Amino acid sequence: MLRDAATETALPLIGIYEISKVLGSTLDMDKALHDVLNILSSYLHMRHGAIVLRDPEGEALEISAVAGMSLKLARSGELRYPMAAVAKVVQTGIPMVVPDAADEPLLAEYIAHGQGEDDEPVSFFCVPIKTTGKPLGALSVERSWEGGVRHVFEHDLRFLTMVATLVGQTVGLHHKVAADRGRLLEQNARLAKQMEEVKPAVPVQGLEDIVGNSEAMGRVFAQVQQAAPTKATILLRGESGTGKEMIARAIHILSPRSAKAFIKVNCAALAESVLESELFGHEKGSFTGASAERKGRFELANGGTLFLDEIGEISAPFQAKLLRVLQEGEFERVGGSKTIKVDIRLVAATNRNLEEAVAKNEFRADLYYRLNVVPIFLPPLRERQGDIPLLAMYFLKRFNEENGRQLTFSAEALANLQGCFFPGNVRELENCVTRSATMCRGAVVTEMDLSCRRDTCLSSVLWNIQRPANPPVAPIMPSAPPPQPAPQPAPPMVAAAPPPPPPSAAAIVPPPAPDLTEADLSERERLVQAMEKCGWVQAKAARLLGLTPRQIGYALKKHGIEIRQL
Structure with missing residues (x-):
């Protein structure tokens, strides 16, 4: 007798365990609910069972799973399933327990339709499926009186309530996952449509492959369209990787020379002797290996556009040769004496600060003035x-x-x-x-x-090591060099103050940091010191300071430290 009592006590726990395993083992909601009803059929010896759920997009109730009867017939209404009684439970959130279902008007037709030959009395249980909000549906179970003996229903009701809670949590989770999946699919569809529709902001021939609708690029587009139809020499200024070659090609396409050749040369990629041959050509036998006459890029670009990239890297001797071609429009091939005249449109590009190079006598001033006719500055990203x-x-x-x-x-x-x-x-x-x-x-x-x-x-490390000391900026050239003050001797035992920076360096001095309190300044200095010590690698600096990478990222943004890519 004790063993029977212990078994009766353990059965609900075992049933809850089996049901939780079923609900957590599959993403197929219909199969999981059907398996739950099968487990209930085994533990409660129920005759029929059903799970009714709300439509996620509305208030309608629908039978989601059944046991002991046909799901198709139950949904069609042929089995007279008592949806009115279930709807009352879902609406009120109060369980329904009917010891003899034949006595309940809402259940009488359903019970009478489903009774077999045994004609035993049937009890009807219906508990709401809910978590913390309004009920998501209901779980109904029918049990026959074994031998005509009425059961004590408190244990069954408590057990079914726990099962309904597990089902409610699972159904709520599935609804949330389905909603998130729907939003993700909608978002992906929208992004895919945007990718299909990615076009340049200015639908002008020649600018189709240049993507951008920012104000900075709008100014560039306007300058390109204004300057391209002319014959003026154009100097493209900007950091490496800003798209100077694409802009040069757009200038050629928008110019009257678009039907002629567009020739490009990277001046930094060739040695001076090779560059001269590439640009001016050479005669047969002019040097070892010159087995035939060869036209240079200037000749090939005759009538079209010549794009000289990295123009700031050419040597001083070659600058003089290039200046003559640009001034006179004529040159001689290497090893030749015949003067060749050409008509080209020159577009040059550089990422150097040519004004500072001129001031240091690293670039000829006359060539600079010849090139800097129409400067176009390309903004960094x-x-x-x-x-x-x-x-x-x-x-x-x-x-x-x-x-x-x-x-x-x-x-x-x-x-x-x-x-x-x-x-x-x-x-x-x-x-x-x-x-x-x-x-x-x-x-x-x-x-x-x-x-x-x-x-x-690792771009942050590279940026810290190779930070450009002379980014190309809009030049502010004085008419004459400002007079240098006479050096003042320093008093004894006192270090002389550092000399003021040259005028060209003013463009590269970063703006002063905003006013900070003493505590903020101390924290900012610790961050900068840690980042410098760790080579500007965020993860290493975080470990050094006892922070997470996310925390140090927030700290860097808070104090305006320009490592925004981390």
Whole structure:
């Protein structure tokens, strides 16, 4: 007798355990609910059971799973399932326990329709399925009186209430997952549509491949369209990776010379002797290996456009030769004496501060004035952050076309890219997108697929080591060099004050930091010292300060330390 009592006590616990295993083992909601009813049938010896749930998009109730009867017949109404009684339980949130279902008007027709030959009395249980909000549905169970003996229903009601709570938690979780999945699919569809519609902000021939709708790029587009139809020499200024070659090609396409050749030369990639032959050509036998006459780039570009990239890197002797061609429009081939006249449109580009180079006698002033006719300054990517999502989607679209994939960006990934510093500008962004897309294992490039979120982006270290001391800026050239003050001897035992910086250095001095309290200044200095000690690697500095990478990222932003790409 004691063993029977212990068994009766253990059965509900075993049933709860089995039901929790079923609900947590599959994502198929219909199968999980059907298995729950089968377990209840085993432990409660129930005749029929059903789970009714609300429609996630409305208030309608629908039978989701049944046991001991046909789901199709139950849904069609042929079995007379008492939806009115269940709806009352769902509406009030109060369980219904009917010892003899035949005595309840809401159940009489259903019980009479389903009774078999034994004609035993049937009890009906219906408990709401809910968690913390309004009920999501109801769980109903029918039990026959074994031998005509009425049961004590408190234990069954308590057990069914616990089961309904487990079912409610699972159903609520599935609804939330389905809603999140729907939002994600909608977001991906919207981003995919945006990627298909990525176009340049200015739909002008020649600018189709230049993506950007920021105010800074709008000024560049306007300058290009204004200057391209003329014959004026154009000097493109800007950091490496800002798209100077694409702008040069756009200038050629928008000019009257678009039907002629567009010839480009990277002056920094060739030695002086080779560069001279490349630009001016050479006669047969002019040097070892010159087995035939060869036209230079100036001749090939005759009537068209010649683009000289990295013009600030050419040597002083070659600068004089180039100046003559630009002034007179004529030259001689290497080893030749015949003067050749050409008609070209010159577009040059550099990332150097030519004004400082002229001041240091590293670049000829007369060549500088010949080149600097119409300067166009291309903004770095950090000054046009609104263009980063468009550029990122453009590069991802091109990656998909080249590799046969269908990747999209999550909104969080695009927001994270937009907050990065990108010292390598558009070229670095393109590499970042390609790297993230290549290593992405799913269909969506998420925030955690980006190198900066895994502390594997080393551009911050490179920026700290190779920070340009002379970025190209709009020149402010005085008419004459300012007089230098006579040096004053320092008094004995007192160190002389450092000399003031030259005028050209004014453009590269960072703006003064905002006024900080003593406590803020101390914390900011500790951050800077830790970052410098760790080579500007965020993860190492975080470990040194006892912080997490996320915490140190917030601290850097709080104090205005320009490491926004981390």
